[in-house]
Amino acid sequence: MPDSSTTYTSTPATDDLGQLESGLDNLETGSRQRPSFKSSLLKLLSPLIAIVAVIVIWQFIVYLQWQPEWVIPSPKAVLDSLGAQAEQDILWQATFGSIKRAAQGFIIALLVAVPIGLALGLNKYLRAIFGPLLTGLQQLPSVAWVPAAIIWFGLSDATIYTVILLGAVPSIANGLIAGMDQIPTLYLRAGQVLGATGWRKIRHIVLPAAWPGFLAGLEQGWAFAWRSLMAAELIAVSPALGLGLGQMLDIGRQLGDMALVLGSIIMIMAVGVLVDRLIFSPLRQRTLRNRGLAR
Amino acid sequence: MSLTGGARVAPGTALLESEGLAVKISNVTKRFNPNGPDVLQDISLSVRPGEFVSLVGASGCGKSTLLNLLAGLEKPTSGEILTDGAPTLMFQEPALMPWLTAGKNVELALLLRGVPRKERKEKAQRLLSMVHLDRSYNQRPHELSGGMRQRVAIARAIAQERKVLLMDEPFAALDAITRDLIHEELSRIWKETGLTVIFVTHNVREAVRLGQRVALMSSRPGRIIQEWNVDIPEPRRLDSPPVAELARVITDELREEIRRHA
Numbered sequence: 001m002p003d004s005s006t007t008y009t010s011t012p013a014t015d016d017l018g019q020l021e022s023g024l025d026n027l028e029t030g031s032r033q034r035p036s037f038k039s040s041l042l043k044l045l046s047p048l049i050a051i052v053a054v055i056v057i058w059q060f061i062v063y064l065q066w067q068p069e070w071v072i073p074s075p076k077a078v079l080d081s082l083g084a085q086a087e088q089d090i091l092w093q094a095t096f097g098s099i100k101r102a103a104q105g106f107i108i109a110l111l112v113a114v115p116i117g118l119a120l121g122l123n124k125y126l127r128a129i130f131g132p133l134l135t136g137l138q139q140l141p142s143v144a145w146v147p148a149a150i151i152w153f154g155l156s157d158a159t160i161y162t163v164i165l166l167g168a169v170p171s172i173a174n175g176l177i178a179g180m181d182q183i184p185t186l187y188l189r190a191g192q193v194l195g196a197t198g199w200r201k202i203r204h205i206v207l208p209a210a211w212p213g214f215l216a217g218l219e220q221g222w223a224f225a226w227r228s229l230m231a232a233e234l235i236a237v238s239p240a241l242g243l244g245l246g247q248m249l250d251i252g253r254q255l256g257d258m259a260l261v262l263g264s265i266i267m268i269m270a271v272g273v274l275v276d277r278l279i280f281s282p283l284r285q286r287t288l289r290n291r292g293l294a295r
Numbered sequence: 296m297s298l299t300g301g302a303r304v305a306p307g308t309a310l311l312e313s314e315g316l317a318v319k320i321s322n323v324t325k326r327f328n329p330n331g332p333d334v335l336q337d338i339s340l341s342v343r344p345g346e347f348v349s350l351v352g353a354s355g356c357g358k359s360t361l362l363n364l365l366a367g368l369e370k371p372t373s374g375e376i377l378t379d380g381a382p383t384l385m386f387q388e389p390a391l392m393p394w395l396t397a398g399k400n401v402e403l404a405l406l407l408r409g410v411p412r413k414e415r416k417e418k419a420q421r422l423l424s425m426v427h428l429d430r431s432y433n434q435r436p437h438e439l440s441g442g443m444r445q446r447v448a449i450a451r452a453i454a455q456e457r458k459v460l461l462m463d464e465p466f467a468a469l470d471a472i473t474r475d476l477i478h479e480e481l482s483r484i485w486k487e488t489g490l491t492v493i494f495v496t497h498n499v500r501e502a503v504r505l506g507q508r509v510a511l512m513s514s515r516p517g518r519i520i521q522e523w524n525v526d527i528p529e530p531r532r533l534d535s536p537p538v539a540e541l542a543r544v545i546t547d548e549l550r551e552e553i554r555r556h557a
Contacts, residue, residue: 017479018427021442024476025428028440190390193366193383194455195407204403208394291393292437 047273073259078266081259090243095267098229098244101157105164106225113169113221117176118202121210127177134170142167142224143231155238160229167228168221175217179210212287219280223272230268245271311377317459317491318342318365318382323374325360334360336516337374344379344458347485347492349506351499351545353553357517358495362461365493379491382459383452387467389444391436397447398423398432404454422450425487426480442473446480453488462494466501475533478504482529499549500542504533511545513552521548 055075061067062074069077085091120127120134145166149159183206191205207214233246241247245268252260288294311319318341325335335357342348352358363369364376366384391400401419410418423432426446436444445465452460466474482505485492496502502509503525511521523545527537 017476017483021427021446021476021480024473025431025440025443028442028473029438186386186388186390187392189368189386190392192368194404194451195381200407204407205392208392211394290435292435 070256070258073262077259078263081257082263082267085248085260085263090248091267094243094245094248094264095271097242098233098246099271101160101244102164102222102226102229105161105229106168106222108161109165109168109172109221109225110218112165113172114176116169117173117180117214117217120173121177121180122202122206131177134173137166138170138174140166141231142228143235146232146235149232150236155236155240157241159236160232160241163228163232164225168225171224172214172217172221175220176210176214178217179213179215180206182213183209212291212293215280215283215287219276219284222275222280226268226272226275308377308379311379314341315343316341316377317344317346317379318493319375319377320361320365321375321377323361323364323371323376325357325364325369326372333516335364335371336518338517338519340510340519342459342491342493344491345489347494347505347507349502349509350493350495350512351497351502351509351549352512352517353497353514353549355514355517356512357514358497358512359463361517362463362493362495365459365461379458381457382461382493383455383457384461384463385445385448385452385465387464389436389441389448391444391447391451393436396433396435397428397439397443400436400447401451401454404451408455419450419454422454423447425453425484426450440473441469442477445469445477449481449484453484453490459491459493462492464496465494467496467498474501478533479530481505482531499546500533500538503527503538503542503545504531504535509541509545511548511552514556520552 058075062069062072066072073081082091085094116130116134120130142163145163146159149162153159153162187205187209191201196205229244230246230249233241233244234250237247237250245264249261249264249268252258252264285294311317320338320340323335323338324333326333338361340348350358350361360369362384364371365378366382368384391397392403395403398416398419401422402415405415405418406412420429420432423429426449428443428446428450431439431443431447436447439447448465466477469477478501484490494502494505499509506525509523509525510519511523512518513520523541525541527535527541531538
């Protein structure tokens, strides 16, 4: 007689499929690892290594007394010069003045570039007609527009914004077009099946799908806006234009104050790095992570 | 609604209703090039509401072209296609939007269907539960396995509330174990929703396992050469003897057809 413990009865499965699937799902999706605090901190601090290395080499060259102090000032002299400007409130006025201008110019450029990019990305005829013009504008250093802008608008804000726009708009528009070109056909077909047409197709399928390329265009657009602004500030110097880092650099040149010149250059670079670290880099990381493209 | 021309929209639906059909393909021929060969030749197929029809055929039989015609992504060269409302289409790839979470992918279908914002989240959650993905609402497509992604795609297709679901080899890229489970899932959902399904595959057993009817297509030109009713009771499995038996009969026909091209 069989022992009761050896008789097998099939238990009625309540939701057998659900259980099977969640089992398989768990087997197929490994646990994700978040980057540790230590590795994040390391990543944040590692650029400091390059900065320290540059300062050490710089200090060493100064120590050799290869060139006089007015040609190659020491790091400390540059820092003191920036400190002196900061005490007179000039440093912050110049820095924030420039950032504010660049940001405003960039936003205007964005408003101009997005409709242009969308139109050229969606319509192959418009693209064939205006595409080369846009690329030509992108190739041209926008500082080339400074003389023209001064003749048209004089030493005014209009001159500055014109130069920023001519620098940033082609990059942003071309970035959006490149992003739209790279959209996999599959997403467009899926969007079509889901019934996305007209503006809703642009809003829910095209723009999000084109975002990685568009973001690259935005980064380049910002870099061009910032460069163009510095070039414009350096050339168009006038009390009417207020203070910017470009003007500060020009003051240094006029005074033959190499410490101030180098200090201004460092500030211009620092703003560029800071904007990338605080705005574009996080956006880029987030985009790559969300779409499973991060390595 | 006819997808072949705007003018025939209303009469199409009325015609389908009067004949008790969900899909009616009448003498459809498709050429991509006016002087080129027929990709599809004189295809006629009627599908009743709630029916599950599998289409099998070797490469070059124009299965995908036929689905694109049904979905309205392309137009037939001649003949007429009537469907009960615009169908939805599932691809071999899940085609989820990588910038949206699983839940938001389903919500996108709801949004484009005009479901008010407030109701979307709850509805999407329910649809995900239906495919046993209750906990995946906030997961991104790349965090899901292939089978899970295809189940999200099923949930998204159901969210559209179309009457006809077209499936273009949706499980071809899945491994055998995953495919086995998703077959069961699809069968259950089909019964629950009463959808009309046209399922294209080149896996004959899969066609028999899922379909109430299997249509075999020839290649170059694509024609429907034979149909079988699948009178095998559920629950069926890929390895059920009657499924294997009918699959063998169909495979023999399919081989005969392929041999013609030698």
